[in-house]
Amino acid sequence: MSELRQSDQLIINALIDRGVFTRTAGPQMTKADETAIQALKRPQTQQRINHYLKELVGMPPANYQENLVWFIGQPQLPIETVHVLLATLKAVINLPEAQQDTERIVNVKTIVRQVHSEVTELDEREVQRQITNLFVNRYHLFIPDAPVVSANDIVQEVTEFWDINPDFNSVAQCLVDQLQQSTALQLTDNQRVNRALLERQFISAEGDPELWQILQAHQATIVNQWQQLGRFNLECSQTYALLLDTTRRPVTARTFVVAIAVAHQLGVGVPVSEINAVIHRVMPSVLGEQTVSLPEVKKAMLDNGLAVISHDFYCQTALTSRFAVATNPEERVVHATE
Structure with missing residues (x-):
C-alpha cells in the first residue's frame, strides 16, 4: 500500500466523518481543505485514495466530477x-x-x-x-x-x-x-475486521471470537493500515482492541463525565426506554445539584464510543473500562485506567 499524502488523509478523514467530500471551496474551508481539493484533481491522488479504502474496507468512494461519496462507517440510516x-x-x-x-x-x-x-x-x-x-x-x-x-x-x-x-x-x-447500490460485497478477512472497527470502534475476544482470531493473526498489518491516516491508534490488549480517534474531544467536561458514569452502569444492557431513569439516578452522584442535558449525555456516550445501541438496548463498550469517574461532585475527575 502506497504511503498517503497529507491531502489524501484529509479527504479520507472527511469521508469517514461526513460521507461526502465536495470539490468547491467554501467560506468555512481552511487552506488545507483548498489544497486537498486541488490535489483531488490529480489522477494519482484519486488512485491512492481508492486503493487505500479498497484495501481497508473493500470499497472505494463513488466519484462524480471530483465530488466523493462514501457510506462505509456511517450508521445505517433509518x-x-x-x-x-x-x-x-x-x-x-x-x-x-x-x-x-x-x-x-x-x-x-x-x-x-x-x-x-x-x-x-x-x-x-x-x-x-x-x-x-x-x-x-x-x-x-x-x-x-x-x-x-x-x-x-x-x-x-x-x-x-x-x-x-x-x-x-x-x-x-x-x-x-x-x-x-447493493451492500453485498466479497470481503477479505482483514476488511471484515476493519469494517467492524470503523463501525463500532472495538472488537473483543469474547464478543467477536472469529474477528478476534483474524486480528491476532494480522495485527501488524491492520495496525499499520490505520496508522497511515495520521488519526487513529489501534490499541490491542489481551482481550479487546480499540480504534482510538485522536481528534475526538468531549464537548463539555461535565457531560462527558456523566456519560462515563452512566456507561459504567449499563451492565449487560439497559432498554432505550429506561436510559433516562439511569441518567437521572447517576447524575447526582457525579455532579451533585448541577445538571446536564439528558440528550447530550446519550449523545456523548454514543459519540465517544462508550456505548452502542443494539436491539433497543444501550450496551457498554470495552472503551468504558479505560475510564474511572470520581463520585465526589467537588472533584469531578476522569481517570484513565491502565
Whole structure:
C-alpha cells in the first residue's frame, strides 16, 4: 500500500466523518481543505485514495466530477431518514432558486414544508432537525444564512435561509446511486475486521471470537493500515482492541463525565426506554445539584464510543473500562485506567 499524502488523509478523514467530500471551496474551508481539493484533481491522488479504502474496507468512494461519496462507517440510516434525504434532494432540485447560476439561497421553511408533505409520518420540527443533521452538519451541502437585522427593526420572526452548495446536484446524484447500490460485497478477512472497527470502534475476544482470531493473526498489518491516516491508534490488549480517534474531544467536561458514569452502569444492557431513569439516578452522584442535558449525555456516550445501541438496548463498550469517574461532585475527575 502506497504511503498517503497529507491531502489524501484529509479527504479520507472527511469521508469517514461526513460521507461526502465536495470539490468547491467554501467560506468555512481552511487552506488545507483548498489544497486537498486541488490535489483531488490529480489522477494519482484519486488512485491512492481508492486503493487505500479498497484495501481497508473493500470499497472505494463513488466519484462524480471530483465530488466523493462514501457510506462505509456511517450508521445505517433509518427508513424515515432515507425518506427525508430523498425528499429533500427532490425539493431542492425542483426549486427555481436552485436552478440559477448565481447565488442559490432557499427558504428553510419552504424546504421543510415540501419535505413534510411527503414524509408525513414525522412532524415539521423533526423533519427540519433531520434535514439539518444530514445536509448542514453531515454533508455540508446547506450553509445556514440569516439576514442581518437592525436592532431598531421590529421583527416578529427572523426568516432562516440555506445557501446551497454549488456541487449539490452532482452530490445528490451520487447519494442516490449509493443508496441504490447493493451492500453485498466479497470481503477479505482483514476488511471484515476493519469494517467492524470503523463501525463500532472495538472488537473483543469474547464478543467477536472469529474477528478476534483474524486480528491476532494480522495485527501488524491492520495496525499499520490505520496508522497511515495520521488519526487513529489501534490499541490491542489481551482481550479487546480499540480504534482510538485522536481528534475526538468531549464537548463539555461535565457531560462527558456523566456519560462515563452512566456507561459504567449499563451492565449487560439497559432498554432505550429506561436510559433516562439511569441518567437521572447517576447524575447526582457525579455532579451533585448541577445538571446536564439528558440528550447530550446519550449523545456523548454514543459519540465517544462508550456505548452502542443494539436491539433497543444501550450496551457498554470495552472503551468504558479505560475510564474511572470520581463520585465526589467537588472533584469531578476522569481517570484513565491502565
